[in-house]
Amino acid sequence: MHGHPYDTRLVPVVHRDGRLLPLRYNGPAMLRGIAVADGMAVVPPGGARSGQELDVLDLPWPPTSGAVPAQGACFT
Helix, strand or coil: CCCCCCEEEEEEEECCCCEEEEEEECCCCCCHHHHHHEEEEEEEECCCCCCCCCEEEECCCCCCCCCCCCCCECCC
């Protein structure tokens, strides 16, 4: 997952089969991604690799099942 070169990013994610999948709608003004996310992954400066453990901030609403994950990216 691409990260900002100097700043920490919050990326909307969904939980699927014990993995975190980043959502396709993850830009700074993309409320659609947050609305369907299970949580927000804290991505450190420089990004994260597949299999890297990330902190996840839970969101105050129940998880959804209709979210559309980004293609080819999964994290645990």
